Amino acid sequence: MPSSTSNSEMVNEEHESSGIETHDAVYKEELHLPYRIIPNQSWLRVNFFAGVLLIFAVVGWELLSRNMHHTAGNYQSGNESMWAEERSKLDVENKLKVVIIGSSRTLFGFDFNVINDEIGTKPLQLSIPGTGPALFVKDVVENTDFDGLLIVGVAPFLFNRMDEGYFGQGAIDAYTNQSPSDFTGAKIHDFLSDYFAFLDDAFSLPALIERYTNFPNRKGSKQLMEEIWKLGNFYEGRLTEMWEPVETVGSFDNTQMINFWKPGLRRPSPPAEKIREMAQVSIDHYAPFIKEMRARGGDIMFVRMPSSGEYLKFDLKADYYNNMWKPMIEGLDVVGLNAMDHPELSTDLDIPEWSHLSRKSQDEFSRVVFSYIDKAYLDKTGKSVYELIKLER
Numbered sequence: 001m002p003s004s005t006s007n008s009e010m011v012n013e014e015h016e017s018s019g020i021e022t023h024d025a026v027y028k029e030e031l032h033l034p035y036r037i038i039p040n041q042s043w044l045r046v047n048f049f050a051g052v053l054l055i056f057a058v059v060g061w062e063l064l065s066r067n068m069h070h071t072a073g074n075y076q077s078g079n080e081s082m083w084a085e086e087r088s089k090l091d092v093e094n095k096l097k098v099v100i101i102g103s104s105r106t107l108f109g110f111d112f113n114v115i116n117d118e119i120g121t122k123p124l125q126l127s128i129p130g131t132g133p134a135l136f137v138k139d140v141v142e143n144t145d146f147d148g149l150l151i152v153g154v155a156p157f158l159f160n161r162m163d164e165g166y167f168g169q170g171a172i173d174a175y176t177n178q179s180p181s182d183f184t185g186a187k188i189h190d191f192l193s194d195y196f197a198f199l200d201d202a203f204s205l206p207a208l209i210e211r212y213t214n215f216p217n218r219k220g221s222k223q224l225m226e227e228i229w230k231l232g233n234f235y236e237g238r239l240t241e242m243w244e245p246v247e248t249v250g251s252f253d254n255t256q257m258i259n260f261w262k263p264g265l266r267r268p269s270p271p272a273e274k275i276r277e278m279a280q281v282s283i284d285h286y287a288p289f290i291k292e293m294r295a296r297g298g299d300i301m302f303v304r305m306p307s308s309g310e311y312l313k314f315d316l317k318a319d320y321y322n323n324m325w326k327p328m329i330e331g332l333d334v335v336g337l338n339a340m341d342h343p344e345l346s347t348d349l350d351i352p353e354w355s356h357l358s359r360k361s362q363d364e365f366s367r368v369v370f371s372y373i374d375k376a377y378l379d380k381t382g383k384s385v386y387e388l389i390k391l392e393r
Contacts, residue, residue: 058198065198069244071233072197078234079128079167081186084175086124086238090144097121097389099146101136102153103165104129105305107240108232108356109153114366120391123151125238129231131165132158134285135172137300141289147298148389151373152286154304155355156320157270160278162285202230211256229256231356247350247358257353258309265310275323282324283331290334299388301335301377302328303369306346309354335380337372344368 075082089096100110100123107127116122126136133152140146158165164172174182193199201207211229230253232242245253270278290300304325307315315321321338329336339345345368349361357365370385377385386392 061198062196065200065203068203070197070200070203073194073235074197074200074233075190075193075235076199076201077186077190078238078240080170080174081178081183082190082234082238083126083128083171084178087126087139087171087175089124090140090146096124096146097148097391098123098151099140099148100125100127100151100153101133101140102127102151102303102305103131103133103155103158104231104240105155105307105356106151106153106303107238108242108362109305109365110151110369111239111241111362111366112237113239114363115370118367119370119386121389125240127153128165128167128171130158131168131171132161132163134162134282135164135168137286137289141292145296147293147296149298149385150293150300152300152302154302154325156304156307156315156318156324160282160324162281200230229253229260231257231353241359241362242352242356244359247352249352254353261311261354265314269314269318272319272323275318275320276327279324279327279331282328286332286334290332299335301337301373303373304336304338304340306339306349306351306357306365307355308347308351311354312340335373335377337369337376339365342372345372 090099098115098121100106100112104127107125107129110123110125110127112123112125126140127133128136137150137152140150153159189199197203229246230243231246232240234240243253245251246257248254286300293300321340325336325338340347345365349365350358351361352358374385377383377388
């Protein structure tokens with residue numbers, strides 16, 4: 001039987017004898033590439049003027065960003081790389097006495113520098129926006145030797161999320177499996193952010209076009225006025241403060257932040273039975289961690305963070321206090337501080353977009369909150385919280 005090779009040779013011989021081009025001749029076309037002639041230029045002069053234009057463009061972009069209240073020193077890695085860096089402090093020998101875990105209300109509520117001035121120790125801030133504390137309390141109790149006071153912030157309904165939430169997975173990934181390129185990129189970006197305000201993610205060109213123009217939306221696209229808005233700034237150690245333009249009630253940025261909350265507030269309130277089920281889920285989840293913390297000489301307590309406006313109305317309509325907060329605190333037999341019970345921690349403060357404390361009110365809250373924590377702890381346990389965290393007062 002003739003091989004395929006011999007068949008191919010026979011076909012080529014037939015083609016050659018009949019004057020037809022062979023297979024190779026047909027498909028091996030000669031390529032004629034055009035040659036671009038680069039004109040002679042004074043490249044030193046070209047590079048000089050390009051550099052001057054770049055400098056003017058950067059300076060102009062920086063001035064525009066600062067005119068729009070963006071500031072240098074605002075880090076963009078607060079929810080990921082910076083969180084991972086703070087969390088890693090619990091993995092080595094440390095003198096930490098207070099750890100705070102919660103969502104953005106806890107993040108914007110506690111100023112650890114002010115607290116340090118008041119009580120003599122700086123809390124570790126591990127709160128993450130849009131995220132319930134459940135998984136992160138579990139992580140601290142099971143994977144560290146921390147034996148101080150673990151403060152768990154409660155933002156109604158968001159607290160009841162038992163998963164990673166909106167931003168928790170990014171923090172977990174940065175802590176457990178951050179690539180060298182991600183780590184290096186975050187460090188470089190944070191270093192440059194100390195000097196350039198325009199590096200703020202909220203000042204990117206796509207964000208500016210989306211938020212400050214009136215271009216018509218494509219069919220099916222999300223509406224501008226209900227998109228996420230810039231709420232605050234991250235500083236060293238994950239100190240987080242409200243962005244100045246959002247603090248002015250009725251301003252453009254304040255209105256956009258409120259509009260971002262509104263879709264979530266349009267949903268119907270969960271029925272009382274469902275909320276009581278949430279309370280039982282929380283009891284079952286946190287009870288073993290409280291037991292473990294107490295066994296090692298520490299403790300866990302809960303702080304219901306303040307709110308106002310439509311958020312507060314939503315919580316009152318659902319009766320979150322009686323259906324969730326009170327049954328959970330009693331079921332866990334734990335210290336609980338409800339900020340809404342104390343005007344100095346809630347109604348006397350400025351909450352301009354219904355959910356988070358302004359910069360001034362954050363300082364006021366942080367200045368007095370530990371006096372209320374100490375009283376709540378003393379009333380419940382018969383001893384001062386300062387005795388628990390081994391601080392002299």
